[in-house]
Amino acid sequence: MAKNKAKHFSPFPRFLLPSFPQRDVCPPRSSSPSPTDKYLDGHVSYLRCAECASHLCLTSQIISKGFTGRHGRAYLVSAEPVASAVSVCASSSPTATLPNTVLQHPVPRQLVTGAHTVSDVSCAFCGGVLGWKYVAAEEESQRYKVGKFILETKKITTSSCWESPGVIFPTKDEHRPVDINSNSAEPEFDSQDEDECEDLFAGIWSSGLASRRRSRKIERRPAIFGLA
Structure with missing residues (x-):
């Protein structure tokens, strides 16, 4: 009887042993992007x-x-x-x-x-x-x-930019000359515009160039703010 007690006797208290709770193994995440992921394109x-x-x-x-x-x-x-x-x-x-x-x-x-x-x-x-x-x-x-x-x-x-989907490069029809005479008043020099100030100092500023530059800026605004 004493021999059986000696077999089950442990000199180290069990309550001091660390406990390891069982954890559920999570399945590996799919490498494919979710529909909500957003990427730069264009x-x-x-x-x-x-x-x-x-x-x-x-x-x-x-x-x-x-x-x-x-x-x-x-x-x-x-x-x-x-x-x-x-x-x-x-x-x-x-x-x-x-x-x-x-x-x-x-x-x-x-x-x-x-x-x-x-x-x-x-x-x-x-x-x-x-x-x-x-x-x-x-x-x-x-x-x-x-x-x-x-x-x-x-x-x-060389310049690079990110456009909204579908906007790659203007077509040939979009390169037609701009009729600056269609407006009753010609654009005036804008002293608050850095590009126009540089053109003026370089001696190349003109109402036609200013009109073209301003129209390009207006066309680019939807793409910059992510609007269609």
């Missing part, structure tokens, strides 16, 4: 005029960044919204141009890669020369550039 990256910030094209239209212009490094840009594989066929008509730009009269020009016929490309608002468009090429190996554009990196800048 990312747009585009090229603008470095002088007046006018939109020129999407960065997806850049075919090559290894070209050289009058002032150093330059981009070869397609006329289409999305740059496709390089083709020997002309990608656009001789008179087609990028949004907010003006083509000058075609002239023959001797470039590093040979003789070409090119048209200088100028900004439609500030008048700065941004590069040129290839109209014709003497050598067959250079004809893949016909219909495409050279934009000099010193004349342009």
Whole structure:
């Protein structure tokens, strides 16, 4: 009897031993986002005029960044919204141009890669020369550039923004010239607007440029505040 008691005797009090409550094992959370999760979408990256910030094209239209212009490094840009594989066929008509730009009269020009016929490309608002468009090429190996554009990196800048869904880039119809004469009164200089003050000091301020800039700001407000 004494032997059985010795077997069950514990020298350490049981009430001092820690207790471990049983816990329910939670199932792993699904990695898929819930319907209420919100994400930024509609990312747009585009090229603008470095002088007046006018939109020129999407960065997806850049075919090559290894070209050289009058002032150093330059981009070869397609006329289409999305740059496709390089083709020997002309990608656009001789008179087609990028949004907010003006083509000058075609002239023959001797470039590093040979003789070409090119048209200088100028900004439609500030008048700065941004590069040129290839109209014709003497050598067959250079004809893949016909219909495409050279934009000099010193004349342009890259910008990115987040737009509301469905807003990617203005269509061709949205690039029609703004009729500033449709309003009875021309816009006056706004001394409270930093952009207009910079334009005035640079000597490029005009009622047409001010009207265009203000209309762009009004159009961007819904996207900035998340309104449809």
